[in-house]
Amino acid sequence: MRVRKLFILFAALACVIIFAIYKLRQSSSSSQSVTTINFFNQKPEVAAGYQKLAKLYEKEHPNVKVKITTVGNGSGASSLQAKxxxxxxxxxxMLGGLPDVDRYRKxxxxxxxxxxxxxxxxxxxxxxxxGSTLYGIPVDIEGYGWSYNKQIFKKAGIDPNSIHNYATFKKAVEKLNSEKKKLGLTAVFGFNGGDTTTIASYAAQFLSQHFKNNLTKAYYSEHLNWKYSKQMRAYTNLIKKYNVQPILSVKYDPSVQDLFFNEKVAMIPQxxxxxxTLDEADSSFVKDKLGMLPFYVGNNKQIMTGSSWYIGITDQHPAKEKAAKKFVTWLYTSPESQNITVNEMRLVPATINYPLSKLPDPISKLVYVDGTSKNAFVPVHKEFPNGFTQEAIGPNMQRYFANRITWKEFQKLTSRQYYQLRQVQGGK
Structure with missing residues (x-):
């Protein structure tokens, strides 16, 4: 009887051990079958959205884990290079246009x-x-022009539809300035002259059309094209005259969150x-107050549209390539993903034939219509040589704002520095 009890005890113990080994192996096998995709994001403002998308994708694809690392605000490029x-x-x-693509294309x-x-x-x-090789998918369509307050324009008796060239734009600016006390404005413009990135984006309005949407050509160019220098000078002088002063003290965040949102200015170039940012402060602001006007450069009457960021896939882990492609495709095609991208992250889709009715506000619709039209033109500021924004055109424009150099000196100095930087970098 005692032998029988011992036999039963050992048998039970053996079953427990066998079951434990089975579960351990099953767990190990399950763990090995999970593919982890590492995604490097350089846009902090959409990091929460990407995290939500990652969790949704993991739920739909149990054998895939998406790990998102976000580094931005000027540190993204160096962090990505270190990796x-x-x-x-x-x-x-996430790649910052052709300079990043060229640097990492191998x-x-x-x-x-x-x-x-x-x-x-x-x-x-x-x-x-x-060449003929595509290395990245654009994150979205960005539209850039004069963001203006529709209600302020209405109070001033200005019909935005009557503005169709620089002359009528200037007339509207002068009217806003003449009534700024009545309108409660500090100034007409809230151009953030303290930010070199904004200056580069502004300059792209006048330096881009020459390349006719061929950003590769812009990236390889050794010289700046000043065909629209006269118009650039006219706009710049208008900004100098009717901007919040001192113009070099105006920074990006205050220009949007204080000056524009609080209706201290009628327009900012964003x-x-x-x-x-505006949604976070007041969910009705964008729908009720935000409008956008183009810079009238040459014959252009549309806002400038393009993409600052592109999503690429590396060859560092060949076993993950298929999973990475599937994830990227899902980002752009899944209805669930598009809903989050458009309505929560507030990105305008970079794909053709997106239903206009699904875009949540008038500005997103305007950006999409102009960005997908045959007359769309894209900015070239991402294709400037490394350091050109911070070391050349930004500081030079700030010197012009401060009346330390003439326009002729600004143009000559900027051209020389552009050429010098291009000679020692990729893209020549």
């Missing part, structure tokens, strides 16, 4: 075979294309990327 140098580059990377796979690339707005593709 490539270490030999452990992310699987999916480590990026061609996206030509991906079906999603056929749905991308054609004018945006050259921002991540070298794009639809300010929408999330």
């Amino acid at each position: 490539f140098v270490s030999g452990d580059a992310p699987d999916v990377v 480590h990026l796979i061609s996206l030509n075979s991906m079906s999603i690339q056929k749905k991308i707005v054609p004018s945006l593709k050259t921002g991540a294309e070298i 794009g639809n990327w300010i929408i999330p």
